[in-house]
Amino acid sequence: MSKILNTMSIDVGARLRSVRTTLGLSQRELARRAGVTNGLISLIEQNRVSPSVSSLNKVLDGVPMSLAEFFTLDLSTAPQAFFGAEDLVELGNPEVSLRLVAAQRPGRQLTMLHERYAAGAATREEMLAHRGEEAGMVIRGRIELTVGGATRVLGPGEAYYFASQVPHRFRNVGREACEIISACTPPTF
Amino acid sequence: MSKILNTMSIDVGARLRSVRTTLGLSQRELARRAGVTNGLISLIEQNRVSPSVSSLNKVLDGVPMSLAEFFTLDLSTAPQAFFGAEDLVELGNPEVSLRLVAAQRPGRQLTMLHERYAAGAATREEMLAHRGEEAGMVIRGRIELTVGGATRVLGPGEAYYFASQVPHRFRNVGREACEIISACTPPTF
DNA sequence: CGTTCTTGTCCAAGATCCTAAACACCATGA
DNA sequence: TCATGGTGTTTAGGATCTTGGACAAGAACG
Structure with a gap:
């Protein structure tokens, strides 16, 4: 019985997947850097579980990125051409x-x-x-x-x-x- | 055997307690608004557990405050005198x-x-x-x-x-x- | 003094997260 | 063709979170 969690105001799974793929990391590579298992990354990205704050923090340590940055990320921006x-x-x-x-x-x-x-x-x-x-x-x-x-x-x-x-x-x-x-x-x- | 979680880069418990007390809410009142139990609020604030993102999100809905705001909060600011x-x-x-x-x-x-x-x-x-x-x-x-x-x-x-x-x-x-x-x-x- | 309300903490039991291991799929190469 | 190494997904079970309720301490009131 595969379940998908209720849609929250913030889509943690999509956020994490976006961050990871943008950096060109595989689930296993990110998991290794973060000290968690690849399965967890998979479950989080599918919103099959809502990670504990401490787990999410560990995962983001592998990026590295802070919780504040993670939740502040704006996913819906048009591709940026110039970077200060x-x-x-x-x-x-x-x-x-x-x-x-x-x-x-x-x-x-x-x-x-x-x-x-x-x-x-x-x-x-x-x-x-x-x-x-x-x-x-x-x-x-x-x-x-x-x-x-x-x-x-x-x-x-x-x-x-x-x-x-x-x-x-x-x-x-x-x-x-x-x-x-x-x-x-x-x-x- | 009472345990205290490893200190993380972000002290979720202190943050939540600060937000709650600043707003003059009791644990039970915040719990009622958020649709969780007072015990959970207590455990989170003592860092006895690291809440799942979805739980923390529910709790913050009772404030209300977004996850981004929560993790961006600067606790160490001197009392502010002027407010735009x-x-x-x-x-x-x-x-x-x-x-x-x-x-x-x-x-x-x-x-x-x-x-x-x-x-x-x-x-x-x-x-x-x-x-x-x-x-x-x-x-x-x-x-x-x-x-x-x-x-x-x-x-x-x-x-x-x-x-x-x-x-x-x-x-x-x-x-x-x-x-x-x-x-x-x-x-x- | 009790009664009643509040507060925060603590404790089993149930729900959920997280891990370790297996799985299916695809690409590469001998 | 089979082996190898990569990818993401799934699953059973142990670890952790979460609940519902009990508990103790304090304040208000008669």
Whole structure:
């Protein structure tokens, strides 16, 4: 006896699905980041259950997004064409800042990021799951980039381009912060 | 074995208690309006449980307040002294609008409302639970006010003052909207 | 002093959420 | 064709939320 919960003033399921798909995450990947099960994400998105606030909070921690942002999201906006610096959604941390362009855009096919690595900061070396390609250009500072077996330090005006499935790692070996504009497809964030 | 849930980034219990006490409601009164039990309100406010989103939504319907407003509330603001029209919190409905001054102020001792009755609108005649007194002045339109057995129509510049426990009823018998500035103590909203 | 009302808290039992595991489907590739 | 790895969905059962009622403490009143 499959049941669907009464329509509430706020459609939590649609909201969560919108947030997740916009960021290009699978239910399992979001579940892993949030420390819950993929089944729960599925049930919530179908409005088969109304999650406890603490569960929803855990799920949103995997995005990351606050409850206030989640409930304040306006789903019915026309696709936005221009984004001020304050419109970019921060996905990283203070050490490695990743600011996403057009985060809310449904069905987004491209991920563009404004990345900022603090002095000494680095990404974990890891194999990304998707099959897309990544490109970027340094606009300030210097960054050491390792792709497969090769390592090189890039400065302002220099760029990179590689397939995402090749293990790669960014490391800021300089004294000042390094900023990069990057793009990849399909979207992983 | 009494347990207290892990501290979350957002203290739902404190938030709800703050909202409720600020409005001068008891747990039972809020529960009645929301269609839940007083026990649930108690447990939520103590963070003994993390309510489901749908329960929290039901509870907030009794205020009324949206989930977005609830999670956006800033609890740590210094007492606000000035309130623009947009700062007043709407407590009524389209027919009978009740806009509360200083809704968020903790320990508020006074309730001041900007009331607006659409043409033909009326309050239910009911005995209010508290023992305070109410006063108000019409600033626009005309309103028929019944207090105990007496009825009178008041216009701009005219005022009223009575004990809250006397049954009373407001009714706009005119063609235009009627606006009133009212105050009562202790706070019932 | 009791009586009666209010308040918030606490406690089984029932309802709902959440997990772990399985399922069905599709795409890729040997 | 079969295996592999990805996707979202479903289900049984344990964990948690929610209810209805009891409880204790305080205030108002006679």
